[in-house]
Amino acid sequence: xxxxxxxxxxxxxxxxxxxxxxxxxxxxxxxxxxxxxxxxxxxxxxxxxxxxxxxxxxxxxxxxxxxxxxxxxxxxxxxxxxxxxxxxxxxxxxxxxxxxxxxxxxxxxxxxxxxxxxxxxxxxxxxxxxxxxxxxxxxxxxxxxxxxxxxxxxxxxxxxxxxxxxxxxxxxxxxxxxx
Numbered sequence: 001x002x003x004x005x006x007x008x009x010x011x012x013x014x015x016x017x018x019x020x021x022x023x024x025x026x027x028x029x030x031x032x033x034x035x036x037x038x039x040x041x042x043x044x045x046x047x048x049x050x051x052x053x054x055x056x057x058x059x060x061x062x063x064x065x066x067x068x069x070x071x072x073x074x075x076x077x078x079x080x081x082x083x084x085x086x087x088x089x090x091x092x093x094x095x096x097x098x099x100x101x102x103x104x105x106x107x108x109x110x111x112x113x114x115x116x117x118x119x120x121x122x123x124x125x126x127x128x129x130x131x132x133x134x135x136x137x138x139x140x141x142x143x144x145x146x147x148x149x150x151x152x153x154x155x156x157x158x159x160x161x162x163x164x165x166x167x168x169x170x171x172x173x174x175x176x177x178x179x
Contacts, residue, residue, distance in 0.1 A: 001019070002019045003016075003017070004016070004017045011061055011062040012061050013059065013060045013070075015056070015057070016055075016057050016058075017056040018055050020053060021050055021052060022046070023047040023050040024044050024045060025042070025043060025045045025047065025085075026043050027043060028040075028043065033137070034138060034139060035083070035139075037088075039083060039084070040086050041085055045085050046080050048085055049079050049080070051077045051079050051101070052078075054075070054076050055074070055075040055076075056074050056075075057072065057073040058071065058072040059071060065112075067109070067110070067111050068111075069109045070107070070108050070109075071108065072106045073103070073105055074102075075101070075102075075103050075104075076101050076102055076103075078100050078101045079099050079134070081097065081099060081136065082135065082136045083137030084137045092156065096156065096157075099132040099133075100131070102129060104125050104127075104129055106123065108123075109121050116174055116175050117174055118172065119170075119172050120171055120172075121169065122168075123166065123169075124167040125163070125164060127166075128166040131163040132161065132162060133161045134160065135158050136159050137157070137158055139154045139155070140155050143155050143157070
């Protein structure tokens, strides 16, 4: 389910978007993993990597006819970790249950200094928040930063895909009429 709202209030434009995504398996089955036992899924088991809730709030203000500033607040709920969809590994290590949710702030500005030329800038992830965009359970052969010795117990840990760090972007845009 998705809901979106947009409202103009003079030189201010406000936006809000919310998404509820209950992505689940619809049949009973098994997901193969690198572990000894596959993950058993039932109808209703949530799919890995997909947040249940997402929210985006945005605002843009046209300070002058040529200058615009704005920003977005992005919120995402936690997501199940792949390889632990059934929750069986969470008893051994609670960190394997999900990747945490996150909140990000992005800012932008633009200056239309001539009819066809625009200078723009953007800062994504203003506070340089560290977050995970995906999580996968797996064997860690380098526990503690060193290769495990033969015969040692191999721990199962959560590996994550890191989210994008802070980004500064400045650019110039030229628009032409191709007629």
